[in-house]
Amino acid sequence: MKTRDHITQALGNAGYIADGELATAISLMQLLRRPLLLEGEAGVGKTEVAKALAAVHATELIRLQCYEGLDQSAALYEWNYQRQLLSIQAHRGADADAVEDRIFSEKYLLERPLLAAIRRDRPPVLLIDEIDRADDEFEAFLLELLSDFQVSIPELGTIKATAIPHVVLTSNGTRELSDALRRRCLYHYVDYPDVEREARIIMARIDGAGASLALQIARMVEGVRKEELRKVPGVAETLDWATALVGLDVKDLHDAPETVHETLMCLLKTQEDKARVTREVSERLLGKVA
């Protein structure tokens, strides 16, 4: 990996408009061999970082989506029980030890994301998404895996990583993560992009969005975010809205205040928020958009 500017440029080519600090974080990931913990509100583009990183390295993205109750068998490995049963039936009468050796072999092993990530020849990007949704126990297990990059499967023995993956963890802050996990990682707080960066994101992602329209959209979204809303719109919502506006052939927001108000639903995700952003509010916000 090259310097910060190179990383920023490479991420840009992959469709992710990064700020300098994120580029530093990514260069440090390699230099220090630490996982990167991304924290921030939902919809600020944390997951996108991992996708862009995979594109930059031209490597595979392996994603583990965390949820409450996630356990090792879903995250690490599982045995193919049906095949094991069939094999036992087919070798009825054979020596029990021999059968056991056979059915607990590589052939019957189903790898799940974590095992897959450490067994690739070429280091993949391992995205552990929304780690705050998983239980404490899983977090503790993960800590061990992330420090040694090896796992122990009772029937097979220890499996060491062939290549250390680039690990990205994301958290929405629904649960406080342990200090142990936090200290293991590099930390980066992902905030909503500023107007200029959001405009560049729109231009990079939406065909047909010119610079002036993208800037207007970004300013308008910034205004909406400052309103007292239950769900503050994220970058994904901005892109939805921009797509809608471009699709409706809007060239300048001031020319189409009606359309602007009607399409604002792309940004507002609850009934309460929709009720709050009345026509007057959207006109006021539009007035501030130069």
Add this chain to the structure above:
Amino acid sequence: MSCCGASPDFDDINEVSRLVSTRLATFLRTLRDGGFAVGLAEGQDAAALIAAGYAARPGLLRSAFKHLFSARKSDWEKFDGIFDAFWLGKRVRSSSVVTGVAKAANNPSLKRLPNQPAEPRAGAETAMDEVPSVDGTENELSGEGRAEGASRTENLAEVDFRNMADSEQVAQAHLAAAQLARAMRTRLTRRDLARRRGARLDLRRTIHGNISHGGVPISLVKRQRKPKPLRLVVLLDASGSMSMYTGVFLRFIHGVLDEFREAEAFLFHTRLAHVSDAMKERDAGRALDRLSIMAQGTGGGTRIGESLQTFNRWHAARVIHSRTCVMIVSDGYETGEAALLGREMAALGRRCRRIVWLNPMMGWQGYAPEARGIKAALPYIDLYAPANTLASLTALEPYLARL
């Protein structure tokens, strides 16, 4: 500068001059003093970064250190200031840390709680201005009230907390509150265990154990599920009208935080303060001192709606999950907008499993929920109960155990 893809070569650390090492060590100490969790490994990595040439570009070094040493949003936000002050000698705007105890006197119950609980009248005027008067007997109670309290024959369990004059009585009340918290924890865990029926089959172990039967699953192995604790979030009204009760409830919350693996506590009056950390202080005296600082601002009325709004907006996502019970302890005297309180209660109700509202005044004779605040909140409350005596607190237990 170039940072190649190779692993860090820690031998390079030797190249870092002694001066820089000392400076770095001092910086690490500064960070630790500032609440950063910085260990040896981070220190080594930082030295490796300096050796790798990062020191030549302060902006880059700051960004790299920021990622390395921060562990949470609060670290992230204050890091730049600390870095600039230390390495670049820049003056930093001091953040608005609450200091001093000047306003703690506004809430005597908080200040008094640890050691001198025998002066219940201080500040009671504020309370009595706002709440209906019950009886006139407390006027006789004073700092000298110890002998009177001891001579009374009433059952302690039935004494309203605000009438407790004796430090021993208060101590007993505190003990009972802590016991109640413990009992709740045990019950909740037991109920939780009993509710979980039908353990899932552990196929791997089942197949292992039945190879000799030709794979026919004769003996089944069940997968044990881990117990999942319920979480309790307590929002305690620390306003003037509640001042006679806050002491006991603070002690109750202290017990709850001790006993529950997952519990969070907040104080509110005109604003909301997250007090879990302060409550986790093992030394009760220090815990309550810290709380008296946080309870500043009493006397300006109670803005329950606004406090709930702050809670919903900034804290709810982090502290509430599907197995959370929110307990609000307040008399419901809202000086803000009652409609806002209703809206925020509705929002809170959508997030958590249950809302329990404990109102000390409910135990008073002739009390009816007429206050605008409590009227607006009532439709969203799952359990509305009195909590002005030990007996009423104890009576709560079976309800809470059923959550």
